Amino acid sequence: MDPVVILILVVAIVVAFLAASTVRIVPQARRYNIERFGRYRRTLQPGLNFVLPVADRVNTKLDVREQVYSSDPKPVITEDNLVVNIDTVLYFQITDPRAAAYEVADFLQAIDQLTVTTLRNVIGSMDLEETLTSREEINTRLRTVLDDATGKWGIRVNRVE
Incomplete structure (x- = not known):
């Protein structure tokens, strides 16, 4: 050729x-x-x-669709020093892809750690009976704290169960 x-x-x-x-x-x-x-x-x-x-x-x-994240049961100590294993299901959505990729290294791990910390704070201030009867209050407080913290990561927490 x-x-x-x-x-x-x-x-x-x-x-x-x-x-x-x-x-x-x-x-x-x-x-x-x-x-x-x-x-x-x-x-x-x-x-x-x-x-x-x-x-x-x-x-x-x-x-950017709503995603479901289910965590393994975590041991949490109530105010009356009883250990309760609690698992959580989070429904979240990415609202800012840039922030989700660059503001935190692994947003799923960060959400999981933040959930555990917040659960320990919320349930640590309640006794066992109050913990069992005020599930909706725990979910609301947990969602409020998570939504505030994850907002700067470009993530919105829709529901916590």
């Missing part, structure tokens, strides 16, 4: 590859955080998006 034809084929393949890598299709209910040379640039919304092929990189792919 002629070297010019080979060169044209190579250039055509490179151009086709670069053209294909400029397009990112983001599915519904997902958000992609884009970094340009390692620095946050923008968040891609659902649909067809264009990025710079060499400079831009998808760092995180986040689901």
Whole structure:
């Protein structure tokens, strides 16, 4: 083959590859955080998006639908020094994909640790009988504390059970 034809084929393949890598299709209910040379640039919304092929990189792919997180039973001591194992189910939603990716290293672990700490504070101030009868109050207090803390992480806690 002629070297010019080979060169044209190579250039055509490179151009086709670069053209294909400029397009990112983001599915519904997902958000992609884009970094340009390692620095946050923008968040891609659902649909067809264009990025710079060499400079831009998808760092995180986040689901913005309501998610359910169920924690393992945790031992909690009541005010009358009785140990109660409590498991929680959190319903949360990512509201700010940039904050969820960059404000905290692992938001699920952070939510779990914050839940345990808050549960110990709330239930530690109640005796066993009060703990068993005031479930709704515990859920409300837990949700309020979690929602305040997770707001800066770009996460909204919808319900706690």
